Amino acid sequence: MSAALARPGRPRGLALDQPLIVLALLLCWQGAYAYAGSSAITSPLATIAYAASMLQQGWFWSNVGATALAFFYSLVIASLIGVLAGLGLGLWRFAGDVTEPVLAALYTIPKVTLYPLILLLFGLGLPAKVAFGVIHGVIPVTLFTLAAVKGLPPVLLRSARAMRLSPRQTLLHVLAPAVLPEIFTGLRVGFSLTLLGVLIGEMFASQKGMGFLILNGINLHNVKLTTAVVLIVVVTAILANAGLLAADKRLRRQR
Amino acid sequence: MADGLAGTASVPGAASLAAPGSPHASMRGVTRVYPGAAPVHALGPIDLDLARGEFFSVVGPSGCGKSTLIDVQAGLAVPSAGEVTFEGRPVSGKVPDGIGVVFQEDASFPWLTVTDNIAFGLRRAGVDPAEVRRRVEYAVGFMGLRDFARAYPVQLSGGMRQRVCIARTLVLQPRLILLDEPFGALDQQTRLLMGDELLRLWRETRATVLLITHALDEAAMLSDRVGAMSARPGRFVDLLETGWPRERDSSLVAEAGFGAITARLWSHLRAESLKAMGGAPP
Numbered sequence: 001m002s003a004a005l006a007r008p009g010r011p012r013g014l015a016l017d018q019p020l021i022v023l024a025l026l027l028c029w030q031g032a033y034a035y036a037g038s039s040a041i042t043s044p045l046a047t048i049a050y051a052a053s054m055l056q057q058g059w060f061w062s063n064v065g066a067t068a069l070a071f072f073y074s075l076v077i078a079s080l081i082g083v084l085a086g087l088g089l090g091l092w093r094f095a096g097d098v099t100e101p102v103l104a105a106l107y108t109i110p111k112v113t114l115y116p117l118i119l120l121l122f123g124l125g126l127p128a129k130v131a132f133g134v135i136h137g138v139i140p141v142t143l144f145t146l147a148a149v150k151g152l153p154p155v156l157l158r159s160a161r162a163m164r165l166s167p168r169q170t171l172l173h174v175l176a177p178a179v180l181p182e183i184f185t186g187l188r189v190g191f192s193l194t195l196l197g198v199l200i201g202e203m204f205a206s207q208k209g210m211g212f213l214i215l216n217g218i219n220l221h222n223v224k225l226t227t228a229v230v231l232i233v234v235v236t237a238i239l240a241n242a243g244l245l246a247a248d249k250r251l252r253r254q255r
Numbered sequence: 256m257a258d259g260l261a262g263t264a265s266v267p268g269a270a271s272l273a274a275p276g277s278p279h280a281s282m283r284g285v286t287r288v289y290p291g292a293a294p295v296h297a298l299g300p301i302d303l304d305l306a307r308g309e310f311f312s313v314v315g316p317s318g319c320g321k322s323t324l325i326d327v328q329a330g331l332a333v334p335s336a337g338e339v340t341f342e343g344r345p346v347s348g349k350v351p352d353g354i355g356v357v358f359q360e361d362a363s364f365p366w367l368t369v370t371d372n373i374a375f376g377l378r379r380a381g382v383d384p385a386e387v388r389r390r391v392e393y394a395v396g397f398m399g400l401r402d403f404a405r406a407y408p409v410q411l412s413g414g415m416r417q418r419v420c421i422a423r424t425l426v427l428q429p430r431l432i433l434l435d436e437p438f439g440a441l442d443q444q445t446r447l448l449m450g451d452e453l454l455r456l457w458r459e460t461r462a463t464v465l466l467i468t469h470a471l472d473e474a475a476m477l478s479d480r481v482g483a484m485s486a487r488p489g490r491f492v493d494l495l496e497t498g499w500p501r502e503r504d505s506s507l508v509a510e511a512g513f514g515a516i517t518a519r520l521w522s523h524l525r526a527e528s529l530k531a532m533g534g535a536p537p
Contacts, residue, residue: 155360159420161331162356163376163427164349173379177366 086145144186
């Protein structure tokens, strides 16, 4: 029994891997600061101190709010469209086979080249930022969902038919749980790319948001501001991604 | 067995579904052709009557339409011609109540524990939770899965996963059990032991069993009757009665008559397999 239920554990030594990686990154950062000087980048300690002080400022939080709102809308829209399109294309095999290479090709296009078009379509402000976030995130979510449905073992759906499940029961109790881990992986990738899209959108044409703060810092040569905002964005993204990765692993644990 | 998995007695009106003496399930002139630019005639014409409570096995060369036969009888596929019935009613395109199917591939749901896998069909059918618990507990014990009730399929061996799938089908109390090479992926020893378990289940449930297998010894050991199929399009080239008593197990393989049955099956299967491979029998 114990042998049959044995699971591979976490290899010894991996408990130290994450602190060591953080330490290595900090050392690299310090090295870059020593090499390029304060006109290009601020030191880790100075950046952390400035970032901490920014957290006390109202203007900082209003920019965080602007990014969070655009990101929230983008992620919801990209996820909904991506999951529904992926499910539809996966279930309608012919359409999926035709569309998949087209989507894969679109995925490789540098989305920033579409930005003038987005601006013409949506104008300056929130809609353009959301649209830019969506076009970054929607394709990976669609492709992951499509691959999940196409990769579903046919015997699971045959079993559902053999147990006389209705189409609704099959969708809810067989198809959805079977493809959930792959869809979640797609959402995790989509999360990162949507955030990237929103930040780039804010850098190009916005008067508010974390992307705007970064570009504003660059334009004003405010290295301290630029580095601190980048640090906050990176730490937030890493923490969020780590949480999603943990949830992803948890979903896959019993597979 | 009233508290166990037997379904025949507990199914209201089951006896009235077919006149006494009529076959429990039957196929009349059934063919199956897969359409396309070059249509593939996979099966038939097939005529087959299964008596209530009979254990019938089908052997045949690869690609002869054995699985198609199961699909058509189950209602998972529509025959191109002919008539399929179960308990006197036509079967076409939908699995009727009372038929259970076990597939060759692992069909356990990886996101559910053993217990939840077995209870799955009952819960979807809206069976009373107390009844679900009773049937699942019995099935878990009966199939030797008690120590693994809370395990996930990934933690089980191939044989145990197949037992989960069999249990999931049996708790639905099918009166006709269709088994499509359920032990195909298992080693010889495990297959023999699983065969013993299958015989025990068959006796306890009093269900009719249609087993597809590529193993001649399995067919000879388990069955009341064995049908040998031709190369594609699959037709029955021989139907033989084993004459085994209802109380039997894998020790039958040592019986003198066992070799004669497998030899007769092999004589058909060898010729048909050579045909299927494109060669002619010597």
